[in-house]
Amino acid sequence: MVIFAKNMGKKGILLVNLGTPDSPEVGDVRKYLDQFLMDERVIDVNIVNRTLLVKGIIVPFRSPKTSKLYKEIWDENGSPLLYFSKIQAALVQEQLGEDYHVELAMRYQNPSILSALEKMKAGLVESIKVIPLFPQYASASSGSVIQLVMELVSKWATIPPVSFVSSFHDNELMIETFAGNARKYQPETYDHVLFSFHGLPERQLLKCDHTGHYCLKKDNCCDTLNDTNKFCYSAQGHDTAKLIAAKLNIARKDYTVCFQSRLGKEPWVQPYTTDVLKKLAAEGKKRLLVFSPAFVADCLETLYEITVEYHEEFKALGGEHVQLVESLNDDPKFIKALVEMAKA
Numbered sequence: 528m529v530i531f532a533k534n535m536g537k538k539g540i541l542l543v544n545l546g547t548p549d550s551p552e553v554g555d556v557r558k559y560l561d562q563f564l565m566d567e568r569v570i571d572v573n574i575v576n577r578t579l580l581v582k583g584i585i586v587p588f589r590s591p592k593t594s595k596l597y598k599e600i601w602d603e604n605g606s607p608l609l610y611f612s613k614i615q616a617a618l619v620q621e622q623l624g625e626d627y628h629v630e631l632a633m634r635y636q637n638p639s640i641l642s643a644l645e646k647m648k649a650g651l652v653e654s655i656k657v658i659p660l661f662p663q664y665a666s667a668s669s670g671s672v673i674q675l676v677m678e679l680v681s682k683w684a685t686i687p688p689v690s691f692v693s694s695f696h697d698n699e700l701m702i703e704t705f706a707g708n709a710r711k712y713q714p715e716t717y718d719h720v721l722f723s724f725h726g727l728p729e730r731q732l733l734k735c736d737h738t739g740h741y742c743l744k745k746d747n748c749c750d751t752l753n754d755t756n757k758f759c760y761s762a763q764g765h766d767t768a769k770l771i772a773a774k775l776n777i778a779r780k781d782y783t784v785c786f787q788s789r790l791g792k793e794p795w796v797q798p799y800t801t802d803v804l805k806k807l808a809a810e811g812k813k814r815l816l817v818f819s820p821a822f823v824a825d826c827l828e829t830l831y832e833i834t835v836e837y838h839e840e841f842k843a844l845g846g847e848h849v850q851l852v853e854s855l856n857d858d859p860k861f862i863k864a865l866v867e868m869a870k871a
Contacts, residue, residue, distance in 0.1 A: 536653030537628040539687075540869045541643055542616050543672045544660040544824065546635030547606040551597035557590040563635045568671040571731060585790075600830045609633070611824035611856045612660070618862045623869060628652050634672050644679055654688040655680070658868055660823045662701060663724070663763040664694035666731055692868050696763040697770060700864035701855065705820060706774035709852045714775050717850070718812040719783065721803060722768035723837075724821045725828060726786035727760055729794045735759055761786075761796050767820045783807075787819075787837075788828055804837060808844035815841065818852045823861065825854045 548559040564570055564581040572580070597606075604610040616631035623629060628650050632643035647655060657676050659669040673691050680686055695701060714720060729743060736742035741755045749761040756762040768784045771777075787800040807815065817837070819829045829851055838849040855861040 536651050537626055538869075539647040539650070539652035539655040540619065540623065540627055540629045541632060541640075541647070541655060541657045541676070542612070542619065542629065542660055542865070543632045543634055543640060543643075543657065543676075544608060544612045545668065545826075546633035547608050547826070548597060549637060551594055551601045553590050553594040556594040556597060557586055559636050560586050560590055560593065566635075566667070566671055568674065569667045571666075571728075571734070596827060596831050599835070600827055606826075607830060608824050608826035611854075614857045615660075615824070615862065615865065618857065619865050619869065622862065622866045627869065629869075634668075634675070640672070640675055641679060644676070648683065652687060654690070656690050656692070656869060658692045658865065661821065662694065662698070662767060662823065663696045663760050663821060664758060665727055665760040666735065667727060669693055694763060695864070695868060696767045698864050698868075700860045700867070701823075702767070702770045702774060704855050704858045704860040704864075705771050705818060705852065707860070708854075708858070709771075709775060709816065709818065712816055712850055712852065714777060714816055717814045717816040719807055719815055720772070720777055720781060721800065721815055721817045722764070722771070722782060722784045723787050723800045723817055723819050723833065724761075724764045724784070724796075725819075726789050726795045726799070728791075729796060732759060732761055732796060764821065768818070771818065771820065787832060800837065801840065804841050804846070805844060808841060808846050813847040815846065815849050816852060817849055819854065823855045825856060829854055 546559060546563065548555040561581065564585055565577060567577070570577050570581065600607055612631055616629055620627065620629035628647060630643035630646055632638050632640040634640065657672065659672040661668040664670070673693065676689070680689055733742050735758055738755060741748060742759065749756060749759060749765050752762050752766040765784050768782065772782050783798070783803050785798050785800040785803045786796045789795045789799055817833050819833060822829055833849065834851045841849050
């Protein structure tokens with residue numbers, strides 16, 4: 528007599544990060560930026576205006592400049608973001624064991640979400656859990672990943688159960704990892720602490736306010752997470768910062784939540800990190816400790832924008848040092864957090 532196991536297939540776990548060019552050369556950077564910025568959730572304007580803006584202005588002019596920046600952080604392991612993402616996926620697979628099938632994908636460029644899903648399909652997984660590697664939910668990041676996965680899987684003849692982790696901004700192990708990374712720098716010896724999140728246009732926050740009467744209607748509307756703003760990227764970011772600061776006993780007056788990587792002239796989420804640097808320098812602050820809690824792996828925004836650009840900018844303003852707190856990377860606590868999310 529043959530006895531069949533109740534669940535014969537493996538559970539699929541798809542980890543998805545933002546993406547990176549295949550190389551730092553201009554051609555590959557151009558392909559990456561084109562795919563990234565043509566995403567309707569990233570630049571959320573009509574297709575005609577988006578095409579003219581991206582293909583006619585941004586990509587042609589930005590690609591050579593961005594290529595030079597990528598060359599500054601590219602090393603023997605290639606793209607730091609892809610390198611650490613691969614390690615994260617491998618360690619999660621190792622800890623989950625043979626009952627799970629873990630795949631890594633990038634929302635833009637390679638390895639693609641399509642290729643990762645096809646491997647899961649060929650592996651006959653019994654279910655798929657998608658974990659976008661963005662702690663705070665934003666339509667332009669987690670939302671974009673979730674939408675694409677649903678579009679692709681919807682075309683399958685047989686669709687397994689699919690679930691998503693839309694955010695993990697308050698994950699205890701993630702918070703402890705960031706705090707642990709900071710302790711080695713002795714936060715109490717710095718003049719001020721910054722929590723610098725990747726920026727978003729204000730209009731994208733407004734779109735997420737389904738009440739229509741809360742977002743940006745009063746000062747400090749993101750300072751406290753509540754039922755009305757619980758899906759807001761900025762509010763989740765403020766909550767992440769508050770939790771990390773509490774772990775390190777950093778008083779509210781001693782840290783600032785700010786936003787970097789602004790593109791274009793329209794209003795983005797504020798305050799801008801560059802403006803905060805000017806303000807702190809004017810106040811006589813000399814040494815700054817900077818977290819970038821929107822990223823789970825070090826990348827261009829952390830290794831160059833903060834470590835090089837903001838450091839040089841702050842020194843030019845009269846400051847002395849900007850110290851980056853490294854990202855989560857391959858820290859065992861963060862790997863444990865991902866494993867627990869996968870099993871939940």
